[in-house]
Amino acid sequence: MSTTQTLTRIHIPTPLRAYTNHEATVAVAGATVGEALANLVARYPELKRHLFDDEGRLRSFVNVYVRDEDIRYLEGDRTPLGAGDELSIVPSIAGG
Amino acid sequence: MELAHADLQTISLTEPLPGLLRRIGGTPLVRLTRLAGGLPETVAVYAKAEHLNPGGSVKDRAALAMIRAGLRSGALAGGKTLIDATSGNTGIAYAMIGAALGIPVTLAMPANASEERRKMLETYGAELILTDPMEGTDGAQRFVRARVARDPDRYFYPDQYNNNANWRAHFDGAGVEILDQTGGGVTHFVAGLGTTGTFTGVARRLKAFDPAIRCLSVQPDTPLHGIEGLKHMETALVPGIYDPALADAALTVETEEAYETTRRLAREEGLLVGVSSGANVAAALRVARSLEAGVVVTILCDAGTRYLSDSFWNPTR
Numbered sequence: 001m002s003t004t005q006t007l008t009r010i011h012i013p014t015p016l017r018a019y020t021n022h023e024a025t026v027a028v029a030g031a032t033v034g035e036a037l038a039n040l041v042a043r044y045p046e047l048k049r050h051l052f053d054d055e056g057r058l059r060s061f062v063n064v065y066v067r068d069e070d071i072r073y074l075e076g077d078r079t080p081l082g083a084g085d086e087l088s089i090v091p092s093i094a095g096g
Numbered sequence: 097m098e099l100a101h102a103d104l105q106t107i108s109l110t111e112p113l114p115g116l117l118r119r120i121g122g123t124p125l126v127r128l129t130r131l132a133g134g135l136p137e138t139v140a141v142y143a144k145a146e147h148l149n150p151g152g153s154v155k156d157r158a159a160l161a162m163i164r165a166g167l168r169s170g171a172l173a174g175g176k177t178l179i180d181a182t183s184g185n186t187g188i189a190y191a192m193i194g195a196a197l198g199i200p201v202t203l204a205m206p207a208n209a210s211e212e213r214r215k216m217l218e219t220y221g222a223e224l225i226l227t228d229p230m231e232g233t234d235g236a237q238r239f240v241r242a243r244v245a246r247d248p249d250r251y252f253y254p255d256q257y258n259n260n261a262n263w264r265a266h267f268d269g270a271g272v273e274i275l276d277q278t279g280g281g282v283t284h285f286v287a288g289l290g291t292t293g294t295f296t297g298v299a300r301r302l303k304a305f306d307p308a309i310r311c312l313s314v315q316p317d318t319p320l321h322g323i324e325g326l327k328h329m330e331t332a333l334v335p336g337i338y339d340p341a342l343a344d345a346a347l348t349v350e351t352e353e354a355y356e357t358t359r360r361l362a363r364e365e366g367l368l369v370g371v372s373s374g375a376n377v378a379a380a381l382r383v384a385r386s387l388e389a390g391v392v393v394t395i396l397c398d399a400g401t402r403y404l405s406d407s408f409w410n411p412t413r
Binding site: 013014015018049050051059060061062063067069072088089090091092093 | 407
């Protein structure tokens, strides 16, 4: 990994902050969404089963946004990350 | 708490409701035949088709009951605006009933609510406030509390998560109907927890009729999930009306299982309903498979049409 690589800020939704020491944002390296998420779960291993299935694929209901765009409409986990990009894991809507 | 059948009468209004609102409740109880295939003939699974309410969800009952309670108590008077936090369905019910009764409605909802949902609310004439998607409906609730605290005279705030009229709507409505429609034969009731109004109201009614009727609550298995409408209680703002002691057992459902069951309900039963209905039916089928004899009843919470833009209908995505 290049030492000049910029870090991507990942916004963690409230239900998952129990697994990130209550951090609301976590900065990780990664040239793509997939790399950034892999680095996130490497740092917080308990997050892994919440985001990925047994085959290591992002679970179908996990909504990941880059620049306010759903990665399903970009290039999925191969979506490239540039300087200043932020990534959000958005919870589904619960209760009433 | 008084659980007498006489309570049924206290909910009726002195003035007749507009015709549309008289169609709230009295929903069909449908037997699942193909999804429940392979069960012994002594085990039946029924679903209460709440998506056939005029507003398309079970929430019509609670919204109407809370509005009527507000009108009776005088809390909703003098041109006040109804305000509440919602994940969508209660909001749609408020907006529909508000339109029919001439009550202005303002709703706070996370900004990632589906396009269909937002358009529906705006079409009924409700004012929408979109809150931070990262905080879910808990954030919408906090927003409404702050807004009402600043300007209390302007608003009627039913606060569906903490309003006894919410669960009582189901105690007086769906609970009684399920007993009638099964001829008192229901042995198991299975329902998911959102505001917890449906589960609480129906379970209290069934237990009052026969404490041996088993009532099983359903929650998503993980804090981050895709079962829209249901709460993972351990990590959510817990509704004031929630009574965990009411459930004989707490069941959990994986999002993937709820999605699969939702697709099967559409394709094999002709029931186009939402994901929380899929979660309920998945749990109900699991309960049914564990029985030698019994009548299992669950809830179809809302119509699938309001989720058509979601990707889960196509399992390859």
